[in-house]
Structure formats: structure tokens, C-alpha cells
Amino acid sequence: MKKFNLDQTDHQILNMLVENARTPFTDIAKKLQVSAGTIHVRVKKMEDEGLIKGSTLILDYEKMNF
Structure with missing residues (x-):
């Protein structure tokens, strides 16, 4: 199994996406x-390497009257 090395920027990107997976790449880039484009390329690379396996949508069924 190939090891993927994360640098400080990768860690910062991941931290922001863990906090809110819907954060626009432009917002991450500004911070x-x-x-x-750099954010897009890095996220795509982490997805291709299997470090990012997706994101999750969590619904509040009670608020939806289910």
C-alpha cells in the first residue's frame, strides 16, 4: 500500500472540510x-488516493415530521 504524505496545507484543508464539508473551495483558498485551483487539485488528489472517501448528509427527520 502506497503511503500518501500530507503537508500542512493538506491538513488545514482537511480540518476545514471536516468542520463543514460544504465549505466552498474559494473560501478555503482565501483563508x-x-x-x-490549488484547493481543488489537492482535494482531488486526496480523493484519488482514498484519503477522502466522500461526505455525509445528515438529515433531521424530526424536523421533517418523520
Whole structure:
């Protein structure tokens, strides 16, 4: 199994996405002072390597009257 090395920027991206997986790449880019393209490429690479396996939508069924 190939090991994928994360740098500080990768860790910061992951921390922001763990907090809110719907954070736009442009917002992450502004906070990290890099381009949105950089964020996109890094996230895509982490997805391709299997580090990011998806995101989850959590519904509040009680509020939906279920």
C-alpha cells in the first residue's frame, strides 16, 4: 500500500472540510492564501488516493415530521 504524505496545507484543508464539508473551495483558498485551483487539485488528489472517501448528509427527520 502506497503511503500518501500530507503537508500542512493538506491538513488545514482537511480540518476545514471536516468542520463543514460544504465549505466552498474559494473560501478555503482565501483563508489559506492560495488559489481555489490549488484547493481543488489537492482535494482531488486526496480523493484519488482514498484519503477522502466522500461526505455525509445528515438529515433531521424530526424536523421533517418523520
